Amino acid sequence: MSKNLTSREEDYSKWYNELVVKADLAENSAVRGCMVIKPYGYAIWEKMQAELDRMFKETGHQNAYFPLFVPKSLFEAEEKNAEGFAKECAVVTHYRLQNDPDNPGKLRVDPEAKLEEELVVRPTSEAIIWNTYKGWIQSYRDLPLLINQWANVVRWEMRTRLFLRTAEFLWQEGHTAHATKDEALKEAQLMNNVYATFAQNFMAIPVIKGTKTESERFAGADETYCIEALMQDGKALQAGTSHFLGQNFAKAFDVKFTSNEGKQEHVWATSWGVSTRLMGALIMTHSDDKGLVLPPNLAPNQVVIVPIYKSQEQLEELQPTVDEIIKELRSIGITVKFDDRDTMRPGAKFAQHELQGVPLRIAIGARDLANGTVELARRDTLSKETIPVNGLSQRIKSLLEQIQSDLFNKAEVYRNEHVTAVDDFESFKKTLEEKGGFISAHWDGTAETEDKIKELTKATIRCIPEDQKQESGVCVLSGNPSQGRVLFAKAY
């Protein structure tokens, strides 16, 4: 069949690229590095958004919207942040096109419409937001300020891949302001926990919570909390980050408040975000050589019904039973689609729904109707059962829950099998090469060693795990003393 995917074993990277396109999730656009998110892909993103938004609001955050553009003078105000993003930002320099006198029918930039100050298309919004917060915060009564924004951002990446790394991507960015360091630290941790809960309960992806080393931190942060996931090819993927920004932005933009005791103090800040990159993590954690596998909590259609018929008459005979099934499923909150297209045969429909990862498929034909049964097929295990129509909706409900937890457990088993403790650099390299996954190793805490390991192996420190126990040892590369293990991996 023409829709066959390259297998993961043959070429994991090619498998991913093909799957994203063939399952109708996204495609490359005419704009270098920018993607088009297709309706089916966007429907999954909308489900992620809805749940995250609910979780943000439940933890006291409100949405707002800040400008797309950052004037250069604001962009450069927080030095480290500017340095981190200056090399890959899209810059607006003009505000008009005009007819090109040399090329009839073509346009060119109007040289007289040059902006006095260049505008950077936001790669992240700390600068524009903290410049705004300056006007919003005077007193401790104005704090905490707990705001989130759903937006597009642009980072001019040189090598791009659909969802994983694109020049423009969609994300949410929370930006909060606090009266004390302690409160801001707690907020940054809280939001990292929200991300972990979302990844585990909705995406069925086990994640490791931890902090980044100084070299891997967000530009402008004093501490970066993160959740790290493991893909099926043994590479890690950073699925979300939450930053404690200290008073760096408050100082850069002079944002002070009058404390309870009447003193003027700089405000403490956090920012945190997840993006359409999560789509990449979702795809690479669960999918197989037949296509996408979606956890029921994020599937646009949890169930699809495919009728098996030879004549219009046979289809009509199936209709009342199908209607009844649909009605019952919807009444208990299950999304279901009836695929009655007459331009495609059942086998082709089965393949398409497998490719698109619909968790459960019901097939119903004349014989089933006579027997009062349907055929029910699971996408994740590809197993089938013939079961009575009677009680079908309850069976489906519990099966969807089962699939959700099975997917998580399977991913967790795989992940746990791919965390390897090593104590010497030969084993480090061998494990990385032959098995991949996370390598738990002692590190001497210096950026020099971290860089050297990266240079030698392409592995980076994904995080200093939150639940790591104190353990004395010696650095896997330098042999210098270490206070605990950190997790290395090759990463997306």
Add this chain to the structure above:
Amino acid sequence: MSKNLTSREEDYSKWYNELVVKADLAENSAVRGCMVIKPYGYAIWEKMQAELDRMFKETGHQNAYFPLFVPKSLFEAEEKNAEGFAKECAVVTHYRLQNDPDNPGKLRVDPEAKLEEELVVRPTSEAIIWNTYKGWIQSYRDLPLLINQWANVVRWEMRTRLFLRTAEFLWQEGHTAHATKDEALKEAQLMNNVYATFAQNFMAIPVIKGTKTESERFAGADETYCIEALMQDGKALQAGTSHFLGQNFAKAFDVKFTSNEGKQEHVWATSWGVSTRLMGALIMTHSDDKGLVLPPNLAPNQVVIVPIYKSQEQLEELQPTVDEIIKELRSIGITVKFDDRDTMRPGAKFAQHELQGVPLRIAIGARDLANGTVELARRDTLSKETIPVNGLSQRIKSLLEQIQSDLFNKAEVYRNEHVTAVDDFESFKKTLEEKGGFISAHWDGTAETEDKIKELTKATIRCIPEDQKQESGVCVLSGNPSQGRVLFAKAY
């Protein structure tokens, strides 16, 4: 009180600007012409989005996402569209900043990071979308394609006003593709009707449906349907447009399909959009000199409860009754906020909730507790009643429905009183000057006359109303024959 607004009579324009800022809806940003939408304003926009999105999906549309940038060569492909937007578009020319050797600590555009082809920040997405549709449409089986996008767009307007006209704004843009002209025309009309229904049922704004004259059409459209609303100062506001694009974009981007009969044909198109401009319409239709008046269907908080107390003990005594009221209201789907801030007196709270347009306010104090009553105040009429706690939630439910329809009726009465039929140009000018509103007049159908009237009076043809009856007459300016009346007005 410092929060007092300029009255509408004194200076309508100033009243609007103050209200938007003081009610915490939006403010100007550091970026010329771009606004910050504050949490309270954004919460109203989110309610609009949720309902519109539901209506779009109910009519068969799916969401997707297309790139922010349009390469210049695509932008210029549809000539009229390009001409319409070229004069006011933000252009990205570079993809990197570097340290400025002449200004330590400052950045400048890296001259070596000039893009080969300039990128236009989308002012609207027909070009990038039709370039994409080319790859999606081969056969009549791929049609209709019914897609919507929620996005930000940029139009470099010279004179901007919060919500009404901003360089960047948020909107949705539907882009559909059809096999026949008739189907595309019906789609464009359907979506204009969806907008009208939304405006009337949710925003409580009566609108006139019609079509635009050729000069007022969207650049690249063969027909533009619109809904026109009337503000309290007698000026019209275009609240939504839906365009029949003919085959213009299909031809510009060479999008053809194989018809049922095996012929290659160009696809027919529509596009339609509403934006954060609706916020301006909402504010200017209902609000008064005390502040915002919100229709209950769009109010983030439909009810606010303000406790009246002198001591912490008194507040605690009120708590069980308040909790009970909140629980009952929420159980029937009413949003309610308990304003127990101890930093503000009840009078100040009343004023703030009036300023922010909360439809109903409950005040409850020790005496009310003893009597088993509360004071219930309507924002729209500023009327109060003391009523029993018993049965309160049902009373509130019916009152919210009453307010929703009262607001619509009041706006409709005002609008109907401000549609004046005139038959000579002196009356035209006099009515426009003294009364404002829509002027229903005969027009000879020429762009010359339309331009001349605009030049002489600043009034434009808002629309050729859908329900206008055929009526022969003579043009109010030229005296030439006319087949029917059109609606003129000064407009936002």
